[in-house]
Amino acid sequence: MQNLLELIHKRLHWAVFLLLEIVSLVLLLRANSYQGSVWTTQANAVTGQVLTWESQLLRYMDLGQENSELVQQNLTLQHNVEVLRHELGKLQHDSTRTELAIRESLHGLTTIPAQVISNSVRQRDNLLVIDRGSADGVQPEMGVVSGTGVVGIVAQVSDHYATVLPVLNSKSNISVRLHDTEYFGSMQWRGGNPLRAVVTDIPRHARIKVGTQVETSGFSSIFPAGIFVGKVRSIRNSQDGLAYELDLQLSTDFACLRSVNVIAQRMEYESIDTLTHVRTE
Amino acid sequence: MVLPFLFRLFLAAIICVTQIVVCNQMHLFGYATPMIATLFFCYLPQNANRIGNMIWAFLIGMVIDIFGGTPGENAASLTLAALIQWSLLRAMLPKDGLEDDSCHNLTSGRHFFYIVILATVHHVGFFALESFSMFHITDTAIALGSSLALSITLILALESLRKSGKQS
Numbered sequence: 001m002q003n004l005l006e007l008i009h010k011r012l013h014w015a016v017f018l019l020l021e022i023v024s025l026v027l028l029l030r031a032n033s034y035q036g037s038v039w040t041t042q043a044n045a046v047t048g049q050v051l052t053w054e055s056q057l058l059r060y061m062d063l064g065q066e067n068s069e070l071v072q073q074n075l076t077l078q079h080n081v082e083v084l085r086h087e088l089g090k091l092q093h094d095s096t097r098t099e100l101a102i103r104e105s106l107h108g109l110t111t112i113p114a115q116v117i118s119n120s121v122r123q124r125d126n127l128l129v130i131d132r133g134s135a136d137g138v139q140p141e142m143g144v145v146s147g148t149g150v151v152g153i154v155a156q157v158s159d160h161y162a163t164v165l166p167v168l169n170s171k172s173n174i175s176v177r178l179h180d181t182e183y184f185g186s187m188q189w190r191g192g193n194p195l196r197a198v199v200t201d202i203p204r205h206a207r208i209k210v211g212t213q214v215e216t217s218g219f220s221s222i223f224p225a226g227i228f229v230g231k232v233r234s235i236r237n238s239q240d241g242l243a244y245e246l247d248l249q250l251s252t253d254f255a256c257l258r259s260v261n262v263i264a265q266r267m268e269y270e271s272i273d274t275l276t277h278v279r280t281e
Numbered sequence: 282m283v284l285p286f287l288f289r290l291f292l293a294a295i296i297c298v299t300q301i302v303v304c305n306q307m308h309l310f311g312y313a314t315p316m317i318a319t320l321f322f323c324y325l326p327q328n329a330n331r332i333g334n335m336i337w338a339f340l341i342g343m344v345i346d347i348f349g350g351t352p353g354e355n356a357a358s359l360t361l362a363a364l365i366q367w368s369l370l371r372a373m374l375p376k377d378g379l380e381d382d383s384c385h386n387l388t389s390g391r392h393f394f395y396i397v398i399l400a401t402v403h404h405v406g407f408f409a410l411e412s413f414s415m416f417h418i419t420d421t422a423i424a425l426g427s428s429l430a431l432s433i434t435l436i437l438a439l440e441s442l443r444k445s446g447k448q449s
Contacts, residue, residue: 013331013364020339020360027346028353028410035413042414 149251179213199246313427338363358406
């Protein structure tokens with residue numbers, strides 16, 4: 001204790017010195033506006049720097065959590081981008097001449113937009129499934145078209161889905177005609193190339209050129225007249241020699257079919273399009 | 282005990298009045314202002330109380346500041362000078378000297394350096410607090426150098442007067 005008191009006595013002048021300096025500096029900073037403002041500015045700068053370091057340190061320690069949140073946010077944004085890109089693609093889609101013609105043909109008719117959720121083009125009897133069913137107003141034997149042409153006929157429906165018998169099925173038989181003429185025939189698919197079909201029963205006196213457009217005849221309660229089907233690639237005689245068979249280039253590429261429309265309104269004609277012996281299992 | 286105190290009080294009053302009335306009004310070339318407060322340290326014996334010296338210096342500085350419009354600047358810098366004055370005087374005086382020897386017992390050279398060192402400490406402290414930043418470092422350096430030179434010259438002149446008056 002004695003040593004401590006001696007030590008304090010020896011160093012007391014330092015304490016007095018510090019006390020007097022502090023009093024002087026307080027007076028200096030309080031009574032001089034210039035020194036006060038410089039001190040405040042510098043103190044703020046130092047305080048700001050220290051707070052910045054503290055903030056950086058805390059942020060560094062929270063990087064794990066922040067990273068997880070950013071990953072989650074990134075996933076959400078990517079999903080949103082995909083949705084918006086899809087919507088934008090729909091809005092920016094430039095209608096082709098075929099689409100305009102088909103839209104004109106369907107004018108005044110009730111259609112149900114649908115998405116293809118299952119499809120095949122390599123089978124002998126292909127089927128496709130759309131995401132609309134009886135709950136949406138879809139019924140069997142309704143026509144299905146896309147922006148490029150005829151797709152097929154609804155075969156069976158459940159509440160929310162429907163099976164469509166496409167052109168690429170051996171049991172499909174759709175009445176078609178040559179563009180701007182009264183000559184009509186029956187379109188069938190005989191397997192193989194999914195972009196080719198055959199039109200039979202075209203009378204031999206008909207004047208046909210390669211490249212002639214083929215469209216639905218309208219002799220059907222399923223499809224209205226004038227829906228584009230394809231173009232004539234080649235012309236040959238039928239096996240019995242009484243008619244022509246037309247090799248047809250289909251306008252619809254079934255391999256990349258996505259959006260379709262179901263024609264909900266029945267035509268007034270009796271159907272000659274057939275839908276027979278459909279197997280959906 | 283009373284006589285030294287009254288002498289120091291009288292000396293401090295003379296220094297304060299001279300500084301406030303005369304020296305603070307001088308601004309040679311716009312820069313040089315003499316500060317003679319360190320003259321007080323020339324009259325402090327080596328056996329003077331160290332804390333008492335600092336308090337005297339602080340009070341002299343405070344009076345000059347209050348009347349000179351520089352609050353805290355002289356008080357802080359003179360206190361700093363008083364802190365080292367005690368050790369400086371003991372280091373410069375001969376070991377076999379008397380207890381009440383002051384800087385007047387130093388040789389001329391040591392006396393000169395004693396004044397230069399204390400004046401330099403006081404001036405550096407004062408101008409550091411005066412500028413308080415590095416914005417005008419050149420102007421501050423010029424003011425510091427010129428004021429220091431003028432102050433040392435004035436203090437040495439006053440010391441010479443004292444010496445010559447004492448001899449006559």
